[in-house]
Amino acid sequence: MSPRRGLWAKPAPARIGPLREDAQDLPAWPFVVAYSAYFLWWVLGSGDLMWPLFATVMLVFMIGRHGLRFPPGSILWVFFLAWVLASMTMLDTGGRVIGAFYRFLLELSPGVFAVYAFNARKSLSVRTIVGTMWGFLASTTIGGFIAMAAPTLRFKTLMYYLVPRALHSNDFVKEFTKRATTQWNPSSWILSDPRPSAPFIYSNTYGNVYSLIFPLALVFAYVLWRERSKWRFIVSAVCALSVIPAAATLNRGMYIGLIVIVVWVGFQRLRAGAWRTVLGIIAAIVVGVGAWLATPASQSLLERVAASSSTEDRASNYLETLYELQQSPLLGFGAPRPSASPWLPSLGTQGQFWTVLFSHGVVGAVLFMGTFAAAVCYAWRCRDLVGAVLGGIALATLVESFYYGMTTGMMVSLVAVALLVRWREGGGASAPSPQVSTSDRRGSSLRRSSRSRWSS
Numbered sequence: 001m002s003p004r005r006g007l008w009a010k011p012a013p014a015r016i017g018p019l020r021e022d023a024q025d026l027p028a029w030p031f032v033v034a035y036s037a038y039f040l041w042w043v044l045g046s047g048d049l050m051w052p053l054f055a056t057v058m059l060v061f062m063i064g065r066h067g068l069r070f071p072p073g074s075i076l077w078v079f080f081l082a083w084v085l086a087s088m089t090m091l092d093t094g095g096r097v098i099g100a101f102y103r104f105l106l107e108l109s110p111g112v113f114a115v116y117a118f119n120a121r122k123s124l125s126v127r128t129i130v131g132t133m134w135g136f137l138a139s140t141t142i143g144g145f146i147a148m149a150a151p152t153l154r155f156k157t158l159m160y161y162l163v164p165r166a167l168h169s170n171d172f173v174k175e176f177t178k179r180a181t182t183q184w185n186p187s188s189w190i191l192s193d194p195r196p197s198a199p200f201i202y203s204n205t206y207g208n209v210y211s212l213i214f215p216l217a218l219v220f221a222y223v224l225w226r227e228r229s230k231w232r233f234i235v236s237a238v239c240a241l242s243v244i245p246a247a248a249t250l251n252r253g254m255y256i257g258l259i260v261i262v263v264w265v266g267f268q269r270l271r272a273g274a275w276r277t278v279l280g281i282i283a284a285i286v287v288g289v290g291a292w293l294a295t296p297a298s299q300s301l302l303e304r305v306a307a308s309s310s311t312e313d314r315a316s317n318y319l320e321t322l323y324e325l326q327q328s329p330l331l332g333f334g335a336p337r338p339s340a341s342p343w344l345p346s347l348g349t350q351g352q353f354w355t356v357l358f359s360h361g362v363v364g365a366v367l368f369m370g371t372f373a374a375a376v377c378y379a380w381r382c383r384d385l386v387g388a389v390l391g392g393i394a395l396a397t398l399v400e401s402f403y404y405g406m407t408t409g410m411m412v413s414l415v416a417v418a419l420l421v422r423w424r425e426g427g428g429a430s431a432p433s434p435q436v437s438t439s440d441r442r443g444s445s446l447r448r449s450s451r452s453r454w455s456s
Contacts, residue, residue: 021066031113055108071118073378127220139199207249314403387424394413394416
């Protein structure tokens with residue numbers, strides 16, 4: 001074992017008393033399969049229902065494990081979940097109770113995944129986790145290309161035949177029983193191109209998730225190039241190809257999130273004195289923007305911005321949300337409710353922050369946003385590449401929560417926060433930058449030690 005391994009993983013504490021399995025030995029497969037096979041879950045009709053299912057599997061594996069720990073700061077998320085349950089007392093219909101309970105499961109699941117990834121240090125190395133997020137990106141890219149090739153495709157999923165027919169007319173159930181590859185209304189009075197949504201329900205979900213997993217996939221590609229792995233070409237090709245369907249979603253918020261991460265990483269690397277990395281980022285941005293402006297996607301996005309009234313509608317929705325919240329500022333209303341204006345979306349939608357604020361009140365919103373704000377503060381000292389990317393994801397989550405619903409995105413965000421804490425605990429914040437130096441070119445010793453650090 002390399003002497004540098006200690007930088008990335010703490011030694012297991014001595015066992016006292018009856019021998020129990022160590023939390024660091026948790027199996028990797030529930031984590032890896034949940035993300036990498038997401039396209040399959042979408043085809044089957046389960047989709048985001050798989051998050052609570054795999055979270056349950058993880059809970060079973062974690063029960064009774066020796067040395068199980070919670071990431072520092074996770075108490076904020078625990079209090080948030082407790083407040084979510086308290087706010088359910090404000091629910092007024094059975095349908096809203098069902099919807100609120102489903103959202104609670106989707107808020108509980110990322111916390112379970114984060115604790116699992118934080119503890120499973122032997123089976124879920126940093127390399128395995130970022131590789132899994134690349135698998136999630138590959139799954140997303142497959143769905144995106146299918147959407148571009150067959151924008152009008154509609155099909156019945158396995159869930160269609162398992163769910164009682166009496167529930168098929170329910171809008172919530174319909175999202176799982178019948179799938180569409182794009183979010184597109186050909187009869188709309190606004191002429192627009194089909195926007196890929198597969199393997200998600202909404203194009204905005206595609207953009208939100210993509211902005212969070214793409215940087216991690218690039219980190220994985222970087223690691224493989226450093227190791228000269230035979231898989232580096234495939235991994236890099238998928239990262240490059242993923243840009244095509246992502247651009248076709250015409251997501252303004254996705255670009256904002258990616259810019260936030262790039263700026264944060266550039267700033268942190270600049271603080272570390274890594275001028276070559278910063279210059280490389282600037283060069284990549286110039287080339288990327290130039291290439292994007294030369295594609296039809298840029299013109300389509302500009303036309304959508306000019307023709308869409310979504311910005312004005314969102315502003316009206318947010319103002320009405322704040323006005324109605326005055327009736328129940330602490331507990332909120334438990335769930336979104338219809339707007340007084342029938343042409344506007346329901347209050348407590350159009351952004352995770354607004355969902356939390358309206359559904360769970362000011363206290364819930366402070367606890368939710370505070371979790372990621374604390375992570376950004378924690379990431380301040382992480383000036384290495386990996387720590388900067390993880391900190392950037394936490395910051396992007398804060399920004400994107402104001403305009404994206406993030407029930408799926410939180411499955412990436414909270415895991416990134418847990419990995420950030422684990423990375424810094426292992427010395428990642430003070431570890432040398434993984435840049436190629438002259439000594440690296442002269443020999444393979446540092447390359448081997450880098451591989452050892454990534455494998456821990």
